[in-house]
Amino acid sequence: MxxxxxxxxxxxxxxxxxxxxxxxxxxxxxxxxxxxxxxxxxxxxxxxxxxxxxxxxxxxxxxxxxxxxxxxxxRPDVRRGNITLEEQLLILELHARWGNRWSKIAQYLPGRTDNEIKNYWRTRVQKHAKQLKCDVNSKQFKDAMRYLWMPRLMERIQAAAATATTTTTGSSTLSVTPNVITTNNTTYNNNNFEVHSGGNMMLSPTIINNNFCCPQIKQSYTPENSSTGTSSDSFGTHVSPVSDLTHDYYSVPVGSNNSNPNLEYYQQAHQVNYLDCITSSSGLFSPDMDFQTLEPNTQWIQNGDISNNLWSFENMLQQLNDNM
DNA sequence: AAGGCTTTCAACCGCACGAGG
DNA sequence: ACCTCGTGCGGTTGAAAGCCT
Known part of the structure; x- marks a missing residue:
């Protein structure tokens, strides 16, 4: 800095x-x-x-x-830079559970500080509550987060992962540090997530593909229609084109996004997270994100039984605890 | 180009809590 | 029981950067 x-x-x-x-x-x-x-x-x-x-x-x-x-x-293990999609997802979920327990939430986002998460919440999440003209703690906003925002994030993670997988099939080789996800011949297991020795937790495409969300969501917010930049893209749904993702991936240097005076100190300590790289360009919500335009489309929330197939975060957290 | 407004985030503040004397 | 100290936490502030007109 x-x-x-x-x-x-x-x-x-x-x-x-x-x-x-x-x-x-x-x-x-x-x-x-x-x-x-x-x-x-x-x-x-x-x-x-x-x-x-x-x-x-x-x-x-x-x-x-x-x-x-x-x-x-x-601290050498502090991660800096954009909050990734996965991290956004975790923050939303954990905040729904624990409220403003920033330090507790931070424990589940390795390298992120409570201060950073708190700042993220205040600058990004609360901003959207304002747009909705509702309180950040209101049921309306919580519903919007859980049933619209979070599934949308899952979708974007899926899109980013798919793009990255495509990228890996080319001649280029992804070279990422050993204790984060490493892939050239990408093989994902059936676990919902993995906790690596370095403390990096990441969602695997398994849950993104299988336990993602209700059909209504997919129908309403497919990557195809959400990435067009039309008026339907009102939920921060911009999906970076392949070229952007590729550029981001190959251009992210170790220790970027910080200007720590002791650069070597950082370079030894910081590692590049695979999914960070592929999602960094779209890791933040777009400025034109607008819940209000989606608000009427909530009938499925009441009608559909989405509790089982929304996503398996309960399992994720349980497994995370088991691995800690 | 310039000025005003908004956003971001590093840093500070006050309070609470536990340990130890 | 009381006090002091060290630490941790959540809320808030304000400077700088970015954006807009």
């Missing part, structure tokens, strides 16, 4: 406690030097005891600030 803006000191207009003034504590964006100091200190001494750590490392920061900087940004 670019260290942007000015670093505040005790001469700033921000309110500071007496203690802060005494300690001449810094606030605001971290500088490269501060980052390096923190990284080096933790590399040598480990983390914890943040107040004394801050002092020992020569950082004029609070222990809290050091902890936050480390956990949310400098």
């Amino acid at each position: 670019d260290v942007k803006g000015k670093v505040l000191n005790n001469s700033s207009s921000m309110i500071q406690s007496e203690e802060d003034e005494d300690m001449d504590l810094r606030r605001g964006p971290w500088t490269v030097d501060e980052d390096l100091a923190l990284i080096n200190y933790i590399a040598n001494h480990g983390e914890g005891r943040w107040n004394s750590l801050a002092h020992s490392a020569g950082l004029k920061r609070t222990g809290k600030s050091c902890r936050l900087r480390w956990l949310n940004y400098l």
